Amino acid sequence: MTQYLLSLPHDSAEEPTMATMDPAELEAAMAAAGAFIDELTASGAFVFAGGLMPPSTATTVDNTGEELRTVSGPFVEAPEYLGGFWVIEVADEATAVEWAAKASRALSSRVEVRALQEAPSGD
Template sequence: MSQYLLSVPHDSDEEPTMETMDPAELEAALAATGVIIEELTSSGAFVFAGGLTPPSSAITVDNTGSSLSTVNGPFVEAPEYLGGFWVIDVADEEAALGWAARASKALGGRIEVRAFQVPPGD
């Protein structure tokens, strides 16, 4: 089995949160996400999932120099950002792409699929 990250990108022009979303849209999104999580769980593929706060709430920590630095904001500015994700454990990339297709259809948006790295010899 291999673990994959299914990520949900958001446009940076908008920073939706559960508090700012239209209640009907939020309810629909939570229901669609709940169905995917139930299906992943019943298949044994579900590992973990979460929704993230917008990039403007990030704090970047850098302790690589002689002193600790903390800066409000994301470490990189980009046209899109990671809004939420699922970590799944499936047989192969084809299975991960199948789950991504179901999630994309349910949420009405794009899903990025990336495998977790495995150390050589594992």
């Protein structure tokens, strides 16, 4: 079984959070996400999920040089950012894409599918 990241992109021009969303829209989004997670859990595919705060709340840490540097803000500025994700464990990419299609439909959002790297077997 392989683990896959199903990620939700957000437009960088907007930085929605649960605190700033319209309460009715938030309730609908939470219900849709909850139903999707319930279905993932029932199937045995659910590993974990999370929603991320916007990039403007990030701190970038660089301890690769002579001294520690911290900078307020994201490491990369981009037109879109990762807003939330699920990690699932399924047999193959086709199954991961099927789950992503369900997530996309439930949350009216595009969903990116990427496999997590696995260590070489060493055989």
